[in-house]
Amino acid sequence: MSGAVLVTGIVTVLGAEGRKFLVRDAEPAEAARLRCAEATWAAPPHLLPPG
Numbered sequence: 001m002s003g004a005v006l007v008t009g010i011v012t013v014l015g016a017e018g019r020k021f022l023v024r025d026a027e028p029a030e031a032a033r034l035r036c037a038e039a040t041w042a043a044p045p046h047l048l049p050p051g
Contacts (some may be wrong), residue, residue: 010034 010031011023026034
């Protein structure tokens with residue numbers, strides 16, 4: 001279609017060789033950090049902590 005990549009899970013990238021990546025399922029703590037970071041970046045600026 002558009003040539004875009006659809007991601008349907010959260011993984012941890014362990015390494016790369018050219019255009020190939022070695023990945024594994026993210027551990028719960030890794031996935032939680034990602035979800036928190038996404039929520040922070042998606043928050044309206046007036047809700048973010050100062051600094």
